[in-house]
Amino acid sequence: MIYSSGPLPTYPLSLQAQWQDVERVFLSAQLLDWLVEPNSLTRRLKSFSQQFAVEVLSERLVDAAAYQGDIFTCDTQQVRVREVILFCDNHPMVYAQSWIPCYERAEQGVDLTHLGARPLGEVIFQDPQLSRQQLQVADFSANADLQALTQSFNLPNQPLWGRRSRFNLTGQQIMVCEVFLPGAYAYL
Numbered sequence: 001m002i003y004s005s006g007p008l009p010t011y012p013l014s015l016q017a018q019w020q021d022v023e024r025v026f027l028s029a030q031l032l033d034w035l036v037e038p039n040s041l042t043r044r045l046k047s048f049s050q051q052f053a054v055e056v057l058s059e060r061l062v063d064a065a066a067y068q069g070d071i072f073t074c075d076t077q078q079v080r081v082r083e084v085i086l087f088c089d090n091h092p093m094v095y096a097q098s099w100i101p102c103y104e105r106a107e108q109g110v111d112l113t114h115l116g117a118r119p120l121g122e123v124i125f126q127d128p129q130l131s132r133q134q135l136q137v138a139d140f141s142a143n144a145d146l147q148a149l150t151q152s153f154n155l156p157n158q159p160l161w162g163r164r165s166r167f168n169l170t171g172q173q174i175m176v177c178e179v180f181l182p183g184a185y186a187y188l
């Protein structure tokens with residue numbers, strides 16, 4: 001699905017934003033409800049649409065030092081950064097960036113390195129030990145990379161809100177950031 005019509009930003013996109021606890025922001029009930037969705041976003045988007053698809057924008061390994069910060073409690077040298085667009089009925093709804101630490105011991109948890117167009121949520125939400133922690137939200141309106149991405153899809157320039165959280169799975173941790181694109185159900 002080629003939807004972009006304009007200069008594409010370089011990946012990974014910057015997630016530079018003022019991350020806040022959700023209790024500290026004043027938002028519409030609708031947007032808040034999507035931002036704090038505790039279950040799979042994939043599953044919820046599928047319930048709103050006839051056709052759901054994942055387009056992988058980029059998957060690359062980066063040095064953990066650039067991404068680890070205070071997110072992960074594990075030591076890892078490299079992080080796989082997966083960036084996708086989630087489409088509902090051919091409309092780009094969500095930009096997602098996931099950080100998947102590369103463990104030396106391959107048996108660490110479920111394999112998230114060969115997802116392709118399979119939604120990450122369809123895999124991780126099958127893990128009985130899954131827990132979501134450190135949910136934070138941010139306004140991406142001032143984020144140049146996300147603005148370039150929305151322009152590349154010819155989407156209107158309007159406030160962009162996103163969330164990030166750390167998932168603890170069996171044997172591993174991942175961080176997932178999701179930004180609701182203009183026209184997403186979260187803003188309707």
Ligand SMILES: C=C(O[C@@H]1C=C(C(=O)O)C=C[C@H]1O)C(=O)O
Nearest residue numbers: 040041042084096118119120121
């Ligand atoms: C974590 C989930 O997986 C979704 C799918 C993703 C992917 O395929 O890379 C990334 C983030 C999510 O929007 C979910 O469904 O909640």
